[in-house]
Amino acid sequence: MKLWFKTILVISVVLIAVFAVIAYFTDLATASLSDQQEREQTELLAAQVADTVRYHVRHARRGAGQTLAESLLPEWVEVREDVQDTIIKSNPQLAEARVFYQAGPELWEEKVKLPAGAGPPSTQDAQAARQAGKSPTVTSVRAQGQRRLVTAMAPVILGLDGHGPVQIGAAEVVLSFNESQSVEARLRRLVWPLMALAIITITLIVYLLFRFLISKPIDRLLVTMEKAEAGDLAAEVQVAAPDEIGLLTSRFNHMLGRIRQVTEELGEERRSLSERVRGATAEIEGRKRQLEVANRLLFEMQRQLAQLERLAATGQLAAQFAHEVGTPLNLISGHVQVLRARASDAQALKRLNVIAGQINRITGIVRSMLDRARNPRPRLEFIDINALLTEIFDAAKPSLMARGVELRTEMAEGLPPIEAAPDQLQQVFLNLINNGLDAMPAGGALSLSTKREANDLVIELADTGEGIAEDRIELIFDPFFTTKRERGTGLGLTIVKQIVAEHGGRVEVESAPGRGTSFRIRLPISTASDSERCLGDTLATARDSGLESL
Numbered sequence: 001m002k003l004w005f006k007t008i009l010v011i012s013v014v015l016i017a018v019f020a021v022i023a024y025f026t027d028l029a030t031a032s033l034s035d036q037q038e039r040e041q042t043e044l045l046a047a048q049v050a051d052t053v054r055y056h057v058r059h060a061r062r063g064a065g066q067t068l069a070e071s072l073l074p075e076w077v078e079v080r081e082d083v084q085d086t087i088i089k090s091n092p093q094l095a096e097a098r099v100f101y102q103a104g105p106e107l108w109e110e111k112v113k114l115p116a117g118a119g120p121p122s123t124q125d126a127q128a129a130r131q132a133g134k135s136p137t138v139t140s141v142r143a144q145g146q147r148r149l150v151t152a153m154a155p156v157i158l159g160l161d162g163h164g165p166v167q168i169g170a171a172e173v174v175l176s177f178n179e180s181q182s183v184e185a186r187l188r189r190l191v192w193p194l195m196a197l198a199i200i201t202i203t204l205i206v207y208l209l210f211r212f213l214i215s216k217p218i219d220r221l222l223v224t225m226e227k228a229e230a231g232d233l234a235a236e237v238q239v240a241a242p243d244e245i246g247l248l249t250s251r252f253n254h255m256l257g258r259i260r261q262v263t264e265e266l267g268e269e270r271r272s273l274s275e276r277v278r279g280a281t282a283e284i285e286g287r288k289r290q291l292e293v294a295n296r297l298l299f300e301m302q303r304q305l306a307q308l309e310r311l312a313a314t315g316q317l318a319a320q321f322a323h324e325v326g327t328p329l330n331l332i333s334g335h336v337q338v339l340r341a342r343a344s345d346a347q348a349l350k351r352l353n354v355i356a357g358q359i360n361r362i363t364g365i366v367r368s369m370l371d372r373a374r375n376p377r378p379r380l381e382f383i384d385i386n387a388l389l390t391e392i393f394d395a396a397k398p399s400l401m402a403r404g405v406e407l408r409t410e411m412a413e414g415l416p417p418i419e420a421a422p423d424q425l426q427q428v429f430l431n432l433i434n435n436g437l438d439a440m441p442a443g444g445a446l447s448l449s450t451k452r453e454a455n456d457l458v459i460e461l462a463d464t465g466e467g468i469a470e471d472r473i474e475l476i477f478d479p480f481f482t483t484k485r486e487r488g489t490g491l492g493l494t495i496v497k498q499i500v501a502e503h504g505g506r507v508e509v510e511s512a513p514g515r516g517t518s519f520r521i522r523l524p525i526s527t528a529s530d531s532e533r534c535l536g537d538t539l540a541t542a543r544d545s546g547l548e549s550l
Contacts, residue, residue, distance in 0.1 A: 007210055012203050019195040023188075030187045035141075038150050042175045043136035045090050046154035049171035050136070052082045053099055053112075053156045057168060080112045083171075087114065095149055096174040099156075102167070111169075139172075148177045221249060228256055296398040302430055325366055333359045382417040382526065383425075385457060386450060392429050393448070404443025405436075412451045419526040424499045431492040432461050432519055439465025439517060455525050456505075462518035468511040476509070 056074035079099065087094055098121055099112035110121050136154035143149075156169035227235040236253045336356045343349040393400075393407060400407055436446050444464035451458050468476065477497045500507050504524045511517035 008203060008207050011206050012199065015199045015202055019199060023191060023195060026191060027188060038148065038175070038177050039138045039141075039152070041092065042138060042150040042152040042173055043154070045087065045092055045175065046152040046171050046173040047136045048086050048090065049083050049097060049099065049173055050154035050156045050169075052086050053079055053169060053171060054158060056082065057156065057158055076111045080114070083112055084114060087173075093176040093178070094173070095176040096172075098172045099169060100172070101156075101169040108169075144176075146178065150175050150177065217246075217249065221252060224252070224256075228259075234260065292398060295395055296402075299395045299399045302395065302426075325362075329359055329363055329366065333363070380419050380421055382419055383422050384415075384417055385425075385459065385523075386411045386415060388422060388425060389429065389448060389450070389459070392426060392433075396430075396433055399437070400446065403437055403440070405440055406443075406445045408445055408447040410447075410449040412449075415450060415452055415457060416525050418457055418523050420503050420523065424502075428496050428499050428521070429459075429461070431496050435492060436461065436463035436465065436517075439463050439467075444516075452525070453522075456522045457525055459521045459523070460518060461521075462516060464516040467513040467515050467517055468509075469513055473509055473511060477507075 053074075056079045059074075083097065083099065087097060094114065096118045097112070097114040098110055098118075100108050100121075101111045103109045113121075134155060134157065136152055138150060138152045140151045141148065142151075151172065151174045154171045154173075155167050156171060157165050157167050224235045236256065333356065336352055336359060340349060340352045340356065343352055389409075389411070393409070397407065433446070440446075440463055446464075447460075447462045449460045477493050497507050500521055500523070505522050508520040508522070509517065510520070
């Protein structure tokens with residue numbers, strides 16, 4: 001919707017509203033005036049009829065021996081003719097006319113009735129005649145279809161010698177007024193077309209003024225703006241008048257000139273910058289390809305390292321086995337020594353010496369295995385789990401893409417640091433990533449999320465692979481148990497569980513055949529400050545050095 005149309009629409013609505021209010025109050029005024037005029041006309045005719053009756057009563061022939069009522073009795077045929085002449089001269093729309101005469105103290109009779117076919121007077125008419133005041137009064141106004149019937153009553157009062165003013169009768173007149181012929185209707189038929197003509201004329205004048213003084217200059221300005229937007233910065237708008245729009249046009253032309261100058265300067269800078277960007281882009285592309293190759297090699301090395309860690313876990317399990325074997329060997333060795341001390345037979349003693357030698361050999365093997373399996377204590381430090389996971393998956397991204405696996409991450413912000421050995425946690429997550437890749441040979445999705453629950457940090461890693469049967473979930477952490485048939489050693493998840501347990505956490509698993517597997521790792525959140533952490537490291541060093549007694 002254009003500005004000129006909205007302006008004309010608003011002005012038209014305002015004009016219609018203003019003229020409607022004027023017409024409403026004009027209708028009220030003319031209706032009141034018309035009603036007053038109809039009442040006055042009816043009262044006047046009733047007074048004229050009463051005067052006609054009063055004239056005939058005053059000039060009635062009086063005979064000897066007549067009572068007052070008899071002496072005032074006129075010729076009602078003449079009265080009726082004169083009343084009819086009075087009504088005809090006034091030229092009203094007469095509905096009914098009646099004259100009531102007091103024939104006795106409580107007896108009122110209808111002496112004149114116009115037209116002749118009018119019905120008998122009602123009880124209300126007779127009552128109004130008896131109670132008529134000293135002046136004509138409108139007694140009722142009622143509607144009958146498209147007509148209004150106005151009823152007026154005028155008393156017939158005669159001043160008599162020795163009696164004063166006496167009401168001897170009353171004249172009732174009912175006039176009919178056509179609503180369509182009233183002053184109000186005629187004025188409405190005149191006013192409404194004039195108002196419509198005024199609204200159309202004012203709207204047309206405003207439209208022409210707006211069109212030539214505002215709309216056309218704005219259109220020229222918009223056309224120039226379109227040219228400038230299309231790249232023609234040399235376009236200018238002709239200033240038509242020294243008004244606000246002319247000032248706006250002049251400022252616009254000045255702005256276009258300034259933009260044209262700045263654009264030319266920027267063009268030079270852009271060409272120079274393009275050359276430099278082109279060279280930098282080529283260098284970045286080369287570095288990017290080198291980085292991708294390095295990331296791929298790094299991840300493969302990390303996977304190989306994970307395999308070596310599994311072999312190390314095998315050695316650790318072997319060491320645990322050797323430790324368990326050492327106790328019964330010591331008992332056997334003790335019994336052999338007792339038997340040697342008590343033996344008297346040379347042959348038996350020789351056999352006991354052979355047994356003792358073999359026991360010493362086995363004990364040496366066990367001690368050697370323990371020495372090889374004993375690892376140094378890991379050094380704990382405060383780490384940001386989100387940063388560690390980001391680093392791991394950045395390195396793993398090329399391999400994930402090569403396997404057709406989509407990585408989805410949802411890491412909560414503001415997670416507190418945890419105290420852990422980063423290398424061991426890296427081994428945990430690499431084992432889980434390897435398991436996920438092995439479970440999705442045809443590709444899929446690997447989802448990672450982190451969040452905080454109470455005093456635990458929860459890391460969830462889920463794949464869309466083959467899943468694990470419910471009866472085998474409890475066995476996956478057992479040493480040498482694997483679901484990969486000939487591809488796995490059965491030690492990866494054992495290492496995961498052991499490392500998480502050493503950090504005070506636990507591992508939860510949810511899986512079902514055909515719906516993938518989800519590993520949820522819960523690690524405790526450390527609340528120690530930096531000073532407490534340093535003090536703990538000092539005490540640990542003292543204990544390791546045998547200085548606890550200090």
